[in-house]
Amino acid sequence: MENQTPRRAASPTQNYLIAYNAVCLALWSIITLRAFFLIPTLFALGKPHQLLEALFTFLKWTQTIALLEIVHAAAGLVRASPVTTAMQVASRILVVWVVLEMFPQIVSVTNSLGRSVAGSTMGPVAFAGILTAWGTTEVIRYGFFVWKAAISEKVPAALTWLRYNTFFVLYPIGISSECMLMYLALGPAAKQGKQVDLLLKAVLLIYVPGSYILYTHMMAQRRKVLKGKGKSA
Template identity: 35%
Template sequence: MSKTKGIGAVETYLVAYNAASFVGWAYILVQTVMYLLEHGTNLNGLFDRIGYALIYIQTGAILEVVHPLLGLVRTSAFNTAMQVYSRLLLVWGVLYSFDSPDIRASPALVLMVLAWSITECVRYSHYALGLMNIEVHALLYLRYTLFYVLYPAGVSGELLLLWPALSHAGAIHPALKKFFMLNMAGYPPVLYKLYTHMIYQRRKILGGSSRPKSEQATADTSSAKKKKL
């Protein structure tokens, strides 16, 4: 681990944003694990424990669409918006909208929340430290390795939550059910795109280069502010 010179106003804001997001997702992760240890497979109270915090913390990710629009980070606002949209559909369109045990007390919720929270704790801490020019090789490795398991797990949890939501949506209006079905149909190509992109990034950063891994880690950390926050 190493540290270099100070950072500017924009970087200070981005560090604060990433740090706050890390704290939020760490809270969700800890509360979920504690609930499971206390109640086991009885998930009837899980949403009451983490539900609204999950909704509000995930909604805060809308700022990640604003950041590239303002030129604070170098990433695609459109691609970021699509990723944020899919999660907002889950938290507002499904979890918030349908107060039903087959959704709010579903094992799929546990699967989705654990995948999301672990992913985001690693991602936000990695970027926050990177913006401060602090290298943590363990975080770098986890950032570009955990996705092998967490991406499929998260998508599986999301689809398993969307499935029972179809009947609830259909009871409101057939068009709403079709809207949910359309979103579900978009998951396979999106997952394939994200998965192959992360595999490429992993090979680029952790392997497949003539540079020593320590130099690759330094390059990745110093360019963290240019990547998706």
């Protein structure tokens, strides 16, 4: 077994970041484990609309905590880009606080057949998509950060592989699910006024270049990490 490189004594800032990442890891682990159990169970029972009631509140507040990550990047506490961090966090905040908070009927309201009124079962499927993609991504990401900051600079190869490869699948799932939820919200949003309706339409247009920027950013990070590992091999 290879010797691990232990961390040096942490500064107050490092201790704060370790605590922050550990809390986020715990919260996202709870959401993800519950989602992996509830999604097949509720869909099999023909009650996928109950997924929102079971997990939305927990998801909403857990995701809201991520606003701190924009502060971390802007203040230089982490090396992440404030721009890409803000783009990623803002899109999720829009989904939970505008789309799902204001228009829960796109996922939870059902007709006599047990199907979502707004688009058959597409609402519950899209909600299950963000739970799966966001949850898996964050458990891996925060797990990686906690290991590297609190345990050892040498992160297990399997965890590193997951951190820099699963986005190839998880990003498309998450982004397409977010777009679907916004699309389903256009109808009820238009009935409440043009402001929210126009906001969602504008964001949907921005998603194309925005998704490309985030995707290529992750690819660049992956190349950088793998190149560094190749040199150290």
